[in-house]
Amino acid sequence: MDALLADLRSALSDDRVRYDAAQRSLIAHDASVFDGGVSGPVCYPVDTSEVQAIMRIALTHGRAVVPRGAGTGLAGGAIPLGAPVVIAMTKMNAILDVDLDNRVAWVEPGVINLDLSRHLRPMGFHFAPDPSSQQVCTIGGNVANNSGGPHCLAYGVTDAHVVSLEIVLPSGEVGTLGTLGPDDHGLDLRGAFVGSEGTLGIATKVAVRLTKNPPAVRTLLLSFASVRDAANTVSDVIANGIVPAAMEVMDQKITIAVENFVGAGYPLDAAAVLLAEVEGLEGGADIDAERISDLGRANGATNVRQAESDEERALLWKGRKTAFGAIAQIKPDYYLHDTVVPRSALADVLETIYDIAKRHDLIVMNVFHAGDGNLHPLLLFDARIEGELERVHAAGADILRACLAVGGVLSGEHGIGVEKQGYMEELFSADDLDHQNRLRKAFDPACRANPGKVLPMGHSCADIQALRAVPTGVWG
Amino acid sequence: MIPGWLRRQRGPDAVGKTGVAGAGVPAGVDLKLDADDLNMCVQCGLCLPHCPTFRVTGDESMSPRGRIKLMREVQDEGAPVTQDVLRSFESCVQCRGCEPACPSGVPYGHLMEQARESLAEEHLITPRWQRLAFKPLSQPKVLQLGSSALALANKTGLVPRRLGLPDDLPVRQEPLRASGDDVYLFTGCVMDAWQREVHAAGKRVIEAAGFGVTPTNELAPCCGALQAHAGLAGETRALAERMMRTLSDDDRPILVDSAGCGAAMKDYGHLLGTAGAAAFSARVFDIQEWLAEHVDRLPSVAAPLDLRVAIQDPCHLRHVQRAHAGTRVVLRPFVREIVELDDDGLCCGAGGAYSVLEPELAGAIRERKVGVIDQVEPDVVASANPGCSMHLAGAGVATVHPMQLIDQALSQPQPQPVGA
DSSP: OHHHHHHHHHHSOGGGEEOOHHHHHHHTOOSSSBOOOOOOOEEOOOSHHHHHHHHHHHHHTTOOEEEESSSOOSSOTTOOOSSOEEEEOTTOOOEEEEETTTTEEEEOTTSBHHHHHHHHGGGTEEOSOOOTTTTTOBHHHHHHHTOOOTTHHHHOOGGGGEEEEEEEOTTSOEEEESOSSSOOOSSOHHHHHTTOTTSSOEEEEEEEEOEEOOSEEEEEEEEESSHHHHHHHHHHHHHTTOOOSEEEEEEHHHHHHHHHHHOOOOOSSOSEEEEEEEEESHHHHHHHHHHHHHHHHHTTOSEEEEOOSHHHHHHHHHHHHTTGGGGGGTOSEEEEOOEEOOGGGHHHHHHHHHHHHHHTTOEEEEEEEGGGTEEOEEEEEOTTSTTHHHHHHHHHHHHHHHHHHTTOBSOSSSOOTTTTGGGHHHHSOHHHHHHHHHHHHHHOTTOOBSTTSSSOGGGOHHHHHHHHTSOTTTTO | OOTTBOOOOOSTTOOOOSOOOOTTOOOOOOOOOOHHHHTTOOOOOTTGGGOHHHHHHOOGGGSHHHHHHHHHHHHHHOOOOOHHHHHHHHTOOOOOTHHHHOTTOOOHHHHHHHHHHHHHHTTSSSOHHHHHHHGGGGOHHHHHHHHHHHHHHHHTTOSOGGGOOOTTOOSSOOOOOOOOSSEEEEOOSHHHHHOHHHHHHHHHHHHHTTOOEEEOGGGSOOOOHHHHHTTOHHHHHHHHHHHHHHTOSSOOOEEESOHHHHHHHHTHHHHHOOHHHHHHHTTEEEHHHHHHTTGGGSOOOSSOEEEEEEEEOOHIIIIISOOTHHHHHHHGGGEEEEEEOSSTTOOOSOTTTHHHHOHHHHHHHHHHHHHHHHHHOOSEEEESOHHHHHHHHTTTOOEEOHHHHHHHHHHSOOOOOTTO
């Protein structure tokens, strides 16, 4: 360990390679419920060459590397397993170049998502993917998880907004994936890298697409007497050929919690609310807003309200985007799921989820990207109470299987991380997983890049080797 | 038992993970934190960008989420209080910008104050020289003497410029005199010694609205805010009790023109936990907050000051008192233009004594703030807290208290109507 630390410190600096117990304890966690991480040295590089040096040193010492952004992940993707070298990208946070003519900006991965859009605002542009954690999560984390967000319904997820990447491979080599031009040659390796959760290497520069701010925006808040009515409205809107910028549903319990925080005037007596936003030219936005209101009323909406100012709109969105953090008003811990089901199955799956929670004697809240069929059931618990954790875990598995049963997938946007690794075999065949592992090994033959994540252990045998290289007792 | 899942341990059998107790590293320190308050944090991380020290370091141990996690490990798991744990706690500016950002309403400020109090009791933080340095704050004569000496040292160039002391620091000055008994104007300690002209301006403005003002002067020498930040809560309680005795003959409002003092005095109810203290706190108002309710009583001016004014909300006005709207209401009629800073009210790094105790972090935080100020190109920055003004002035930013702008607008000769 001393030799590893000495090499890292001579490549970076003493104060940017941390190994103290407090730092390692903090870095062993993200925003998820996973607690089994153990961190090795924590490095804070400031440029690509330092990331290269860290990769080479880690390889020499037989250590794995795990990248970390803001630590807001919910699937444990940034949790260090087996005392790897952690590369914290928060100091690489410069917006390098904004090219409005080509609508592309080069940024470092530690740039906070909302900071980028804030920087672009005076120019009339923004970065479209807007995860609920956008005020804190980083572009690098968005790339790693192929993150979505409410407005990805109309604009597509991160993959559609990353045109090129400078990456450092686990060998320490630097490469560029994708091009700024209209057409890439050969296989789309950029597409393979986006969403790879740090298992293919680390992005050190990201070229993102810039999206023009819309001339007109209309935000609607529809109240319903049942979650089913809200879900059916969402399904009808899409079926009628309307593509809103965003469609989000929150059930009554979560609405009460967020209203208590933001005071945006969310109705406390509605069983569910639908937050729908349409954008475009003035006339078109008005027509779409009217059509969505009509469809809502046809599905039994008890109230339809349109935000009358930018402040009102901002407050409504603040409520939706801080929903998870408001949970401690009710219980000190939550387990947040992230599955996707076909939109037509939304109403039935939601009912199943409420039944599952009831069966396991748990509180569940539903807040979700309805337009995408991306569900986020929140199971609430108190880790101090004996037995609650086990019930949450069992309920989580039931929910996942119920979603898979109707043709759903494991993750909409939070990634697989350590959370859903065990379920990969239920979605993919052995052949599928084997080919995914071969792709991964093409980038990372020694399995040093974020081992123990995404692919199940049985399909990534070198992972086990990497994790076994850890001194005994380190898992304690 | 699910491997790898969150499991919070409690009580004496819990095993600490934050390191091992070694020579000179105390373990088993009871931070005396309220278990329910501590449990409010779900570790979502939404506070991180609103924390000035995380913003400039990108270091989890310098974020509210990280500090709360370390508090839990010390209190619940018996983790030793290492130098790194102390560094994490001591680097906190206590701006409380994380509080309005927290959807679960974690009372972070009270947790940090309590943690510091417990650590100060164990003599792990706030060394003796710091404790001695706080003493004169509650002793006006000693403070005035020290301030005069400092004024002389400043004039002869012995004080570093980055501290932002005003060039014309008064060597000797007359106390403000009462003009009536409608409201108290809290004059306090350092501010009265160094920025009495701000008090004087505030007093003239309140008088212009038709109210008689009693400056508190020696009736209430110090609010105890700086002591509370340093973990010396016992001293703060004594000062609070003293002030409540001398200012409670009647129930007139107590106006405060320093956001840090106002926040501390509004917290006496929590600090002392008595109905009397809560009633006292309810009489405390930020001067802008109070004046915003009486702004129609101020004389109108034909010509507002020809200035583009950027408002820098002091953290303890915006995040703690949450009374920053008043500044805009009272200032609007008296200046040409008000501009907002686009940083969600992130701290400037002053933090009471913080800029002196942590010059490197305070400087980095200030640099960020200056960048945000430069973006809007103001003529002057209005800040309703003496510490913020001095800290920003130390970086060459023209700062002024909102009351001074209003005072100036009211006192300038008004243009005569044509033909008059």
